[in-house]
Amino acid sequence: MTTTPEPASDAIRLHHALAKIWDTKPGLGRLAAVNHTVLGRRFIIAAFTFFAIGGVLSMLIRIQLATADSAFLGPDIYNQVFTMHGTVMMFLFAIPMFEGFAIYLLPKLLGARDLAFPRLTAFGFYCYIFGGSILIVALLFGVAPDSGWFMYTPLSSSTYTPGINADVWLLGITFVEISAMSAAVEITVSILKLRAPGMSLTRMPIFAWYLLVVALMMLVGFPPMILASVLLELERAFDLPFFDPLRGGDSLLWQHLFWLFGHPEVYIIFLPAAGAVSTMLPVFAQTRLVGYGAIVVAAIAVGFLSFGLWVHHMFTVGIPHLALAFFSAASALVAIPTAVQIFAWLATLSQGRPRFDVPMLYLVGFFVVFVMGGLTGVMLAMVPFDWQAHDTHFVVAHLHYVLVGGFVFPMLAAAYYWLPHMTGKFPVHHLSVPAFWLIFVGFHITFFMMHLTGLRGMPRRVHTYPDGVGWEWLNFLSSVGGFIMTIGFALVVVDIILQVRFGKAHGRDPWKAGTLEWATATPPASYAFASLPEIDRRADGLEPAKIGPELAAGKGYLGFTRNGWMETLAVDMTTGKPDHIVLLPNSTFLPLYTAIATGAFVLCLLFKLYWISLVPLAGVVVLLLAWTVPCGFRKDHGRLPIGNGLDLPIHYEVDRPPSWWAMVFALVGNTTLYTSLLFGVLFLWLVAPGWPPPAIAEPGLVLPLAAVLLSTAATLLARRGIAAAQNSASALVPQVLATAAQLATCLILVFLMATAIPDPTSHAYLAASFVVLGYCALHAGLGVIFAGFGAWRQHAGYVSARRTLDLRIGKLWHDYTAVSVLAGVGLVLLLPLLIGFNIPSGDQP
Numbered sequence: 001m002t003t004t005p006e007p008a009s010d011a012i013r014l015h016h017a018l019a020k021i022w023d024t025k026p027g028l029g030r031l032a033a034v035n036h037t038v039l040g041r042r043f044i045i046a047a048f049t050f051f052a053i054g055g056v057l058s059m060l061i062r063i064q065l066a067t068a069d070s071a072f073l074g075p076d077i078y079n080q081v082f083t084m085h086g087t088v089m090m091f092l093f094a095i096p097m098f099e100g101f102a103i104y105l106l107p108k109l110l111g112a113r114d115l116a117f118p119r120l121t122a123f124g125f126y127c128y129i130f131g132g133s134i135l136i137v138a139l140l141f142g143v144a145p146d147s148g149w150f151m152y153t154p155l156s157s158s159t160y161t162p163g164i165n166a167d168v169w170l171l172g173i174t175f176v177e178i179s180a181m182s183a184a185v186e187i188t189v190s191i192l193k194l195r196a197p198g199m200s201l202t203r204m205p206i207f208a209w210y211l212l213v214v215a216l217m218m219l220v221g222f223p224p225m226i227l228a229s230v231l232l233e234l235e236r237a238f239d240l241p242f243f244d245p246l247r248g249g250d251s252l253l254w255q256h257l258f259w260l261f262g263h264p265e266v267y268i269i270f271l272p273a274a275g276a277v278s279t280m281l282p283v284f285a286q287t288r289l290v291g292y293g294a295i296v297v298a299a300i301a302v303g304f305l306s307f308g309l310w311v312h313h314m315f316t317v318g319i320p321h322l323a324l325a326f327f328s329a330a331s332a333l334v335a336i337p338t339a340v341q342i343f344a345w346l347a348t349l350s351q352g353r354p355r356f357d358v359p360m361l362y363l364v365g366f367f368v369v370f371v372m373g374g375l376t377g378v379m380l381a382m383v384p385f386d387w388q389a390h391d392t393h394f395v396v397a398h399l400h401y402v403l404v405g406g407f408v409f410p411m412l413a414a415a416y417y418w419l420p421h422m423t424g425k426f427p428v429h430h431l432s433v434p435a436f437w438l439i440f441v442g443f444h445i446t447f448f449m450m451h452l453t454g455l456r457g458m459p460r461r462v463h464t465y466p467d468g469v470g471w472e473w474l475n476f477l478s479s480v481g482g483f484i485m486t487i488g489f490a491l492v493v494v495d496i497i498l499q500v501r502f503g504k505a506h507g508r509d510p511w512k513a514g515t516l517e518w519a520t521a522t523p524p525a526s527y528a529f530a531s532l533p534e535i536d537r538r539a540d541g542l543e544p545a546k547i548g549p550e551l552a553a554g555k556g557y558l559g560f561t562r563n564g565w566m567e568t569l570a571v572d573m574t575t576g577k578p579d580h581i582v583l584l585p586n587s588t589f590l591p592l593y594t595a596i597a598t599g600a601f602v603l604c605l606l607f608k609l610y611w612i613s614l615v616p617l618a619g620v621v622v623l624l625l626a627w628t629v630p631c632g633f634r635k636d637h638g639r640l641p642i643g644n645g646l647d648l649p650i651h652y653e654v655d656r657p658p659s660w661w662a663m664v665f666a667l668v669g670n671t672t673l674y675t676s677l678l679f680g681v682l683f684l685w686l687v688a689p690g691w692p693p694p695a696i697a698e699p700g701l702v703l704p705l706a707a708v709l710l711s712t713a714a715t716l717l718a719r720r721g722i723a724a725a726q727n728s729a730s731a732l733v734p735q736v737l738a739t740a741a742q743l744a745t746c747l748i749l750v751f752l753m754a755t756a757i758p759d760p761t762s763h764a765y766l767a768a769s770f771v772v773l774g775y776c777a778l779h780a781g782l783g784v785i786f787a788g789f790g791a792w793r794q795h796a797g798y799v800s801a802r803r804t805l806d807l808r809i810g811k812l813w814h815d816y817t818a819v820s821v822l823a824g825v826g827l828v829l830l831l832p833l834l835i836g837f838n839i840p841s842g843d844q845p
Contacts, residue, residue: 011553014530017561022113022527024587032587034118035526039125040104041422046125047097050132052493054088057081059486062446066479068467078463079146080165084139086149087169090265091176092132094407098272099124099183101414102211104422106187108517108524109205111196111533113558113568114584116189116658119591119627124182126595131175134602138168145169148461150258151232153243153251158236164606170233171602177226178598184218185665187211189658193570193579196516197557198535200576205515205539206289209296210275213303217268219665220307223673225261228254231680231771237608240760240767242680248764250688252317253680259310260676267306269403271299273410274341277363279540280417281345283513284360285352288541291344298337298344305334315386324383331381335374342371357511358432362413365440369405373398376451391461394454397447404443412439412492417511419496424522425503426510431495438488445481449474509544518544519551531559531643532569535576557643569642570651570658578646580654585630594623625789632806634797653802660805663812674820677775678827681768685834692835693763697828699756704825707748707776711821714741714783715814721790722807725799731807735791738814742783745821749777765835769828776824779817786810 024033033039060081064073073081103121107114115121138144145165147156156166191212195204232254234240241247243254282289289295311319311327319327345367354360376398380386389395420426453474458465465471509518516539520528531554533547554560557578558567566584571577597619604613632652639647651657685691721734753773760770786809793799793806 011530014554014559014561015525015552018527018530019525021561021564021566021586022525024526029587031592032589034122034585034587034591036103036107036114036118036121037524037526037528039118039121040100040102042125043096043100043103043128046129046132047093047100048493050088050092050096052489053136054085054093055486055489057085057088059482061085062479062482064463065465065475067476068465068469068472070464073463075463076146077142080139080142080144082461083145083148083169084135087135087145087173088132089403090149090269091173092128092135094269094403095180095265096128097411098214098269098407099180099187101276101411101418102187102272103183105418105517106190106208106211107194107568108520108528109208109515109539110191110194111199111516111529111535111539112190112194113528113532114194114566115186116194116582117186117662119585119588120182120186122591123595124179124186126592127182127598128176128179130595130599131172131179131602134172134175134599134606135168138165138172143168150262151254152258153232153254156232157243167233167236167606170229170236171606174226174229174233175599175602177222177229180218180222181226181666181669184215184222184669185662187215188219188665189661191215192573193658193661194568194582195571195576196533196535196539197569197571197578198576199539199571201574203535203538203576206278206292206295207275207515210271210278210299213299214268214271214275217264217271217303217306219669220672221261221264221268223261223669224257224676227673227676227680228257228261231257233605234767234771237605237610238761240770241764242684242767244764245689247762248684248688248690248693249767250684250764252314252687253683255314255317256310256683257676257680259313260307263310263312264303264306266402267302270406271302273366273407273414274299276410276414276417277345277366278341279515280359280413281348281363282352282540283417283511284357284363285349285354286512287348287352289344290347290351291340292538292540295341295344298340301337302334305330305337309334312381315383316390328381328383332378335378338374342367357416358427358429358436359413359417361433361436362409362416365436366405366409366413369401369409369440369443371405373401373405377402389454391459392454393450393458393460396460397450397454400443400447400450404447412436415492415496418517419499420503420506420510421517421520421522421524423500423503424505425499426506427495427499427503429495431491431498435488435491435495438491439485440488442481442483442485442488446478446485447481449478449481453478507545508548513544514541515539516542516544516547519548521548521552527566529556530554531556533557534644557646559643562640569648578642578648580648580657581640581642581650582658583650583652590623590627594620594627597623621785625785628789632793632798633803636800636802649802652805655808657805660809660812663809667812667816670816674775674823677772678823681772681827681831684764684768685831688764690763691765693765695762695766696832696835697756697766697769698832699752699828701829703748703752704829707745707752707780708818708822708825710741710745710748711780711783711814711818714738714745714787715811715818717741718787718790718807718811718814721794722804722811725794725804725807726801728801730794731799731804732791732794735787735794735807739784739787739791742780742787742814742817745817746777746780746784749773749780749821753777765831769831772824772828776817776821779813779820783814783817786813 024035024038064070143165145168191208231242235242241249243249243251308330312331453471458471530552533556568582570579570582572579597616600616601613637650639649641647717734717738721731725731753770757766757770760767790807790810
């Protein structure tokens, strides 16, 4: 194996050499694709497909509500249709659509060849497809979820929804959330580490800033939803009473966990669209973006404030007045950073000379619709008004003005803006303009009328209404507007197909933009850049038409091939200084196989085949371990040339490569889930009826303390193993001992679950203790795998004084496990004392 570059005598040979390494194989090889360009397109196409399905469901709803006392859909089918409409639009369209744009664009915007973890992207895509397919197939067979896209308890509990309808939602959405969490880790690490040399944080394109904020929000916002789904599925499957008030549970716990996710999700959907607006608007205004720094701060502020607004959706459940005042003020406060962004956009328009191409039409539509939605949002933030309008069509109208205005209009603008990049063809605008006006006018006819029906008292989530109450003509107009809007969307699809088929070929940068993605070929090559640029200014004021040919000629970094490696560069997070070479994995079927095994596990749970589910679960573990086989080296390489006179080490030989940071951010999401679980336990203790419980578990002190000590010993042994490897001593013995310590921890915790908590179905206190200990046992069990894997890598020669990455990643997991075991066991031991101070529910304010 050589470590010197393979020379390319000319640019053509360089491109052929890169294509041979990076291209996806034809035929069935397409299923093994891990390339971000391919997967980004697939995400976008799949999201558009689910959007079409959600649109058809919305039309069924509008047909049903067009007239009073309609018999078009019965109540059972209607409940499934409106539940699936919201579920598809929120979980299968909006989030995956922005993921698709991010996956496709980010490496090109940042000057990299791919994302940090291509196989993780592929795995996330297949999880998204399989999870979404479970939901759609359930709808076709008449067993789709029917409790609303928010799945409020107790309606979604087994008492009121005894079939598998709710299980389809809980398991299918959790399956899809694997994709979202994968994308969050991928996007965060890629933005922070995989940028062009010289691209400091202050030089990043504005779109990357928005996507970084959103990815961090996903890491913190999605775990409460995942936890809520798991707890409700445990209640439905094993009768653990987290939401049953007769046994110490509380249905409000679901609402708190759901809206801890649900309200930030609105901004998770909006912020990527706002990033696209901030990217496109200066291009069509023909000037630089005004207030770059202010917009970055505003985006961060929106992300931060969004996590303090979840009770905004719970004003009518009996919240104390002081809390109502706080959350009402916070709900109004978030309008300030949103307004900062809007005024910066308007200032950009006022300083430029706007040209009204088709993307600009949709941006104007965004301004109108989103501002109207924001105004009604401020109205709903006021508690007295919310009490009057809550659960009426007014809220439905507000939601659609915010989400359609804040996401769909910008995404349609983005589709027209970046489609020439994806296809290499510039559109011939014959249908684009009439399609826009049909969508814009149809939207207002549909949803403006819903404001009026809501103010007239029409509740949402009803399948019919009586004649003579003054809602008939408004609902009929809403339905007419819905069909007008649908015709507009159909024209958009036809227009895009015509562009792909008959559009005019063009060169680089047809819009005269200043961002780096337009420096690639159009359509782009699988490796994005033949060589990587060096950035010396803010990355929205570049000259792609000039930079592109230079990079294509191999005049940047890594303008060569070496050992058939897929190489890109990692930089210092803040300064953008080149840090190390990242070696990316080649195409593989492993993500597909792993997603199939994960899907089989989910289906076994759905059909109550719990013992059989252990087989695909074991398959998932084995397949994930198989991912590591081609990774790493059995010898040190030292510093290697990257071009322009610079030498850098490969990522296996540095302290904090992207994979190390991936574990850090994955543990951030894990911490949020665990914190939400502990919050749920304390919430039930403080608020739920039926406390104190009739029986209190006494686990003793010896075994819990032994579990804490063994878990702590495992992390100390992991650290000892790293120190031994760095001193050229054997790290094998500490890794074996760490494996044994984690295994003993897991067995002790499982024994405690079986003996100290004999009947977790009798009360939420026992169920919560059982799940907390189960969480700790699961992490100790995974710690066994990490420690054993480290021992195997050491034995196989993949670890040396320089190459300790495998051990250091394992150490992060052991550290987290030790802390989580200490917190979990401590809470289980402390709960009996807390229960002694429990406030009877009748004395609560």
